[in-house]
Amino acid sequence: MRLLHISDVHAGKRLHGYSQEEDLAHALAQVVDVCRERSVDCVLVAGDLYDTTQPPDYAVTLVDGFLRDLAEAGVRVVAVPGNHDSAARVGFASPLLAASGVHVVGPLEGPVEPVVLEDAHGEVRVWPVPFVRPATVRAALGCDAPSPTEALAAVVDAMGVDGSVRNVCVAHQFVTSGGVGPERSESELTLGDADNVEVSVFDPFDYVALGHLHRAQKVGRETVRYSGTPLKYSRGEAGNDKSMVLVDLGEKRGPGDCDLSFELVPFEPLRDVRQACGPLEELVSPEVLALAPADDYVAVTLTDDTLPLDALGRLREAYPNLLSLEHAPASATGAREAxxxxxxxxxxxxxxxxxxxxxxxxxxxxxxxxxxxxxxxxxxxxxx
Known part of the structure; x- marks a missing residue:
């Protein structure tokens, strides 16, 4: 069984005021291309399809076209709402979509039911868990779950996971290992640690497709992973490569013993996010401008001793998608390092x-x- 794990699409998000509609359409088209070229059976979307609970029309159209393209390519989809989504809106018409192989779940209202896939090795049960907090779990399952870890444990316990078959979980949570949190990006540093869920909750699953954090990484074990975002959503992510996770599930020999491998497939950005540092005349010179596409999203730090006249205007002319301008004189930097x-x-x-x-x-x-x-x-x- 071949799965493709993505998350945190954030359709409708703006980068320092710039619409990233074209950039996101370019990235999602790559997901569809990988599905066709690599014979993907199912795409796992681990939450935050949208950036807000009431996304703009173009964002809804973009996600709609993406899901339709996957369905037309014969690729199954399992998607869950994240904390940025309205779970009720995301889950609208779920039974009708499921008939086309697109399983987009809504809010938690009872025990999670799996999406069952099959291949030559038997069943793969994909368990879609929407973003939840303890109060959500208490209302849906009628259990006492005072902490996020206990709440997710209650959700998993109610599933009755059969360890003799292959099990995959799709979830959107802040997951830690031994209390140690994963790496966060500039665009998500406001996330606190109070809602953390311990990774041991996901022990019954052979692979866990996580969303919520924007940097691709594992948590605890190799098979519990954040895929990260398809785009860079802050200037602090300059230099961080974006990727999707291609997962191959083989034979299951017993609980905790499953043939599994994965590969990080890189996204190729339409416009990259990068940083440029130096004196103004150097940064606007033909030699420097020829090194990378000028329409990238660029955060500039000028090192001139004094801020040059009309620096902002000249930079906008050279870099039409200028993200920010900071002035850090080289002499001052040297003094601070003294x-x-x-x-x-x-x-x-x-x-x-x-x-x-x-x-x-x-x-x-x-x-x-x-x-x-x-x-x-x-x-x-x-x-x-």
């Missing part, structure tokens, strides 16, 4: 600030700046 010494305790407020200024900018204040500083210090003194 040895840090405690200030002279005998310095007054003006002396302390003048020393701080020189440490940050790499040069002393001029007469005009000292005059402004003296005026500010005088005003502070009057307010005491």
């Amino acid at each position: 040895e840090v010494r405690a200030p002279d305790p005998g310095l007054d407020l003006e002396g302390l600030f003048a020393g701080f200024f020189e440490a940050q900018r790499g040069h002393a204040m001029d007469d005009r700046q000292r005059a402004v500083l003296a005026e500010c210090v005088a005003l502070v003194g009057e307010g005491e």
Whole structure:
């Protein structure tokens, strides 16, 4: 059985104000191409199909076309809602979609039922678990589940997983191993650790397709994995390759003993997210611009000692999808990297600030700046 694991599509998400509709359409087309070229039996989508509970029309159209393309290619789909999705909206018309081989579940309302696939080695039971919190589980299953780990354990216990057949779980949760959390990207650093679920909850499954975190990685064991996002959704993800997980399930010899292998298939971005650092004249020179596509999403850090005139305008002309502009003078950087010494305790407020200024900018204040500083210090003194 060949499965393809993706997650966190986030249709409708904008990158620093830029629509990524074309970029996402390009990425999802690659998923369909891989399914056709590599004879994929089923695509697992581990949550966050959309970026908001009320996505824009174009996002719904994009996801609709993606699912339709997979169905027309004869590829089964099992998808779960994530914390960004409206589970009720995502699960709309689930029975009708299931008739076409597209299994998109809604909110948890009782014990999870598997999607049963078959090949020469017998059944593969795919268990779709929507994003849940303890209150959701208590309402759906009528059990006492005070913590996220206990809540997911209750969900798994209610499944009655048969370890003699192959079992795959698709879930959207923050999963930790021994209390140690996985790596997070800039676009998801607001995720706290309070909702963490211990990876041992997923012990009954041969493979666990996780969503929620944007960086591809394993949790605890190789067969519990986050696929990561198809696109880079923050400038901090520059340099991180994006991929989908191609999983081959072979024969199951007994509980915990299943032939399994996987491969990370890279996404090729329509426009990459990258960072550029240096003086303005260098970054807008023909030689530098020729090194990478100019329409990439670029976060720029200028190292000129003083911010050049109309730097933003010139950068936007060179990089039409400019994400941000930061100014970090090379002299100031060198000063910050120098040895840090405690200030002279005998310095007054003006002396302390003048020393701080020189440490940050790499040069002393001029007469005009000292005059402004003296005026500010005088005003502070009057307010005491």
